[in-house]
Amino acid sequence: MLMSVLFANSSGNVLLERFHSVPGEERLHWRSFLVKLGTDNLNGARDDELFVASHKSVYIVYTVIGDIWVFTVGKDEYDELTLVEVLHAITSSVKDICKKAPSERVFLDKYGKVCLGLDEIFSQGILEHTDKDRVRRLTRLRPLVE
């Protein structure tokens, strides 16, 4: 299950987050854990460089695109390699929406579209579309295949 997707800026401030089946009190722990991971590892990282972490049976894969840190947290079938797929879907879509690796400004400008994109990429802890073209079509309410 895909437990969480979280975006933060390079100062470690959460910009956007989605949780599934994570109780409210645990979310705080996750936020601080993820942000700490980012602070420890993502400064100076290349775009799309993949990082991995684990906590018991929960996996975390994260990366940085532009000024934005992206974290994915999953368990069970959403192991580190599946999370790579998820992360790839997310980053390619975000780049597609923002036209490039986003700066924080651009990301915030496209905030709404990013939300729609994420809604197509996963919902309720389940991965849906990984193809950025499909995501783009769906966010415009166009048929998947024409």
Place this chain on the structure above:
Amino acid sequence: MATQDNPSSTTLMDLITSDPVPGSDASSAAAKGGAVIEPRRSFKRTNLLQLPSESVNSIKILSPAKSLVPLKQKKKPLSYSQLARSLHELAAVADQKNSQKQLLHHVFPKLAVYSSVDPSLAPSLLMLHQQAEDGHVLRYAYYFLARILGEGDTQSISAGGGIPTPNWDALADLSSIGGITRADVLPRIIAQLTKEAENPDVSVHPRRVAALKALTCTPMSNTDIVSKLYEIVFGILDKVADAGKVRKKKGMFGRQSVDKESALRSNLQYVALSALRRLPLDQGNPAFLHRAVQGIACADPVGVRHALAMVSEMAVRDPYGVAMAVGKLSLAGGALQEVLHIQDVMSRMYLARLCYILSRARGIDERMDLRSQFTTLLYQLLLDPSERVCFEAITCILGKFDSHESSEERAAGWALLTSAILKFPDPSAQPSKDSSATQGSDGSTASNDSVAKFPKDRPAPRPRRPQPLIRLVMRRLESALRSHLRPVLHAAMRIVQEIGKSRAAAFALGMVINEDSVPENLIENGDIIKADSEVDGGDPAAEVSRTKVVPLPSSLAANSRESIASMLSNLVEGVRTTVACECFYVRAAAIKAMMWMQSPEESVEELKSTIAGELSDPLWPASLLNEILLTLHARFKATPEMAIILLDVSRLFATKAPGKIDSDVLQLLWKTCLIGCGPSGKHTALEAVTVVLDLPPPAPDALEVSVLKDHSSTSDPKAAVALQRLTQAAVWFLGENANYAAAEYAWESKTPPGTALMMLDGDKMVAAASSRNPTLAGALTRLQRCAFSGSWEVRIVAAQALITIAIRSGEPYRLQVYEFLRALAKGGVQEKLKEAYVSNGEDQGASGTGLSSIIAPMLQVLDEMYKAQDQLIKDMRQHDNAKQEWSDDELRRLYENHERLLDLVSLFCFVPRSKYLPLGPTSAGLLNIYRNRHHIDATTGFNDPAVATGIADLQVSTVTRIEYPPIQIDAAVPSPSDGLVDGIWSSNLAGVDRVNAYLGGVGTDAPEVEDDTATTRASVSYDDMWAKTLLEASDGEDADEQLSGSSSPESTASFETSVSSQFGSSRYPSLFGNTTSFGQNTRWEEEHRPGTRFGKFSGELTSLAEDQPSYVESSPANAPLHGTHWQSGIGNQEPLHSPSSEVPSRPSDVQYPEEARAGKALYEFTAGGDDELNLTAGEDLEIEYEVDGWYFVRKKRPGRDGKLSGLVPVLYVTS
């Protein structure tokens, strides 16, 4: 996140919207990511146009640093209420381009920042949903409607993060007619979306898709919507799935050739499958399975993924049904084969799962072809270009599917991996799929160590040679280990761990797998291929039964070929190099993998050096190190023979990173290793624990820090303190467990009684001790060293550990400790050390060791014990010489002394009260006589209120007149000297011992004991019980012991409580009057009618009677008849007026007085059975005899029912 009132600071909303308005009162706290409370703000419709200037009142997710971000000055800040209002306004004119633009660029994106969507927005959204035409706007409308639907009653579960939405109530007055609640809007939203989802109009099908998706966000607790959704989904699938069979589209998304109708069908089928997956799995519904299986052939890859996910989930519960349903698809050219070539990684991953589940399904034994298809598919997935899929296939083959896998499955998995062969499907058999089928095989260019690309139009290559799985897997893992991607490395490490686990399971189960065999031979020798072809495509379950995989004749092996062992060692080498990865998580996974790959026979040096090297890195997070320790623990569980190796490894953690290691985790490891390593390994296990004590003692002039001369951690005072704590823990552990490890207990000592006093020569004593039990002697020596050479804290714990051993051990160990403690108290030890001891000016305490105050009470206890033992021996001699029996008074004094000493001893450590004899083994007989006479429970002793208040004695004479002699006394047991047949139990020491053993927890048929092993194993010894207490005592093992001396985590009191609750009198409230209160007796008398329940009780009595002290002071009434004690009355004293045939069958329970007594009914009593008698209050009766709380009475004249005699409860009659 920090928030500020400062206008220069920014919030997420500020950033998104505009520059903050100066003077804004936007002040809010913000937790990370967002827990901020926005003050309630309400506004009236009349105010709609007067936007409040103070607006953004939300979480400041951003830090002050973010104020540097350039903001677009033209924008205005917006509050939630403003947004809501804007939405209302713009929704009304949604057809205008300008308003659409406003919505798209200003309202919706900002609204998305909030964590939830206010239901009061729903009317506007619904209006937009109906009127808007722009796809973007509509998509937003669906998005927000879905969020409203999804935000169930509990906000905390909602998925959306971000700024907390202002309280809905505050906004409720937006509506002139009152607040809008979820309950108001939900039905409307659902109705509108449902209508749209059911709309078959082709032109609006994207909206249909979006509506259905939004509907699936509704919490599944809503049964109405769930059934509605089923209806819609099945409606769609009925139309599209069946029709879809006609036109097969090989093309995935993006294919130009796809015709419109097929595209539409594919889209709808996808969305229906997606919705179906979110609905509760309807296991028994054939339609559900049918549609899901049909979905595997869906043209949409994501639809296929959902279908496979559902089918594999259903397959877990009903493998046979699913196998039959999927069977056709698995054939060559079937949909399952096609999945191999779908680009979607997760589809192929689910395919691996499905194939694994189905291939091991028991129900399809008769369909070997099916099983073979599934197995071949699974093996083919090993060649998948994606590591994710390949690794999933490996874990499936290894027998790890979910957390419930058994070690048998794991072992079978390892056997399968080492023996099975992938035979590629014959390309000629499936001409239509030729190109695609070979793509998979190409992916397999594993033999070339390259991950296949996925060429679409490659010509069919020649048939491929079969490949042994192990080789494919090893090649794949090796190539993964060369990856530069951390997730791939991490995953590969996990897979290596899984391999190690399965291998360990195979070892544990005694499977002999010759790792020196060369798998290549299997495929090079045609005959062998044939012979083994059943393995390929064969039955993995059948592999389970195969305990030996036949190795190949080595003569066949080509010299250049790798054996399994060499492949494994290459793999481990690869893992070892991965430890160089800069990511700690990957390194930790690599170390874990190495631990799992370590086999008991191999040298542990490499593992140790790797770990030692790693641990010198100060940056390791403590949590990861503790996780590795837990892996050690798991490794031990898988292979208990490795206890010593693992303890050796754990020592590295203890010494290299003591500051980061949770000493509880380490102690747990010690404990389980000690208990699990078997009788032969205990000595070595204890030695391994004591390595912590072998660390160089601190130098006198730098007491704290230089604990570890040769370790980097010494410079860290925190680590030094942690090491000291660890040492304390080790010392405590040693004291607490040395007796267990050495199997030496005072109460099971092999030393004959009285030997101790003859062994006063210290040297002889030590020599005898070490020759008899080197384990205990070794532990004592180390503790003695700690008691004078450690830090003060360690010395205290060591003294406590020593007294624990002294109390628990028999002679000569006790005496040895006694002598040592005495010397220590007197400072004698310091005398010995005087030369080596350099004072740093600190007062070391008057005694020289600073332990006098601790040791004094310990010595006192030992003194008292020895004195009392001495006295007892004298007394016994006196009695023997005078041929004089022990009087009750003397016995009482003896017993009191025993109890007092027990109490004293229990202050220092736990001892089993029922077994422990502070007065020495010779006291057992006398104590038992006294106990039995006075019905004192051995476990509780004087702590039993009944004994303390004297009720136990009273009970005998006044209440408990019926005693139950042992029914199954062995006839061979000689009669006691008093010659009474019935008194066989009264002085049966062996029996008493059994009672004590039972009460001490050794009983073999103690009911309701939680630990199964304690009851089922025939040879449960005290060791086992001890082990159990060790295992359970995970808490409170802190080395910071109380000075009071109770060093055991199981305090005496708590143990007593648990023992008495399990074995004590309260368990059998009424059967033993001597140990129960009146109330309990009475209760039982009321509950248990003899006529109806005796049959059931007889069995219980059998066991209980054996186990309970049964020497009874006979009541005056009984005395004349039976001299002293038991009334067995075996059947020959039938009651005169048996009311029913049952009474004679319980003769042993009955006491027969010489003549009937007169009695009177106190209350009215209604007979509950044939043998019972109705009573009227005040009626005169003759009591003939009493049986177990019931009187057999005779009336003077027949009652209403015509009966003259029968049983009545004792309490209903006054005599």
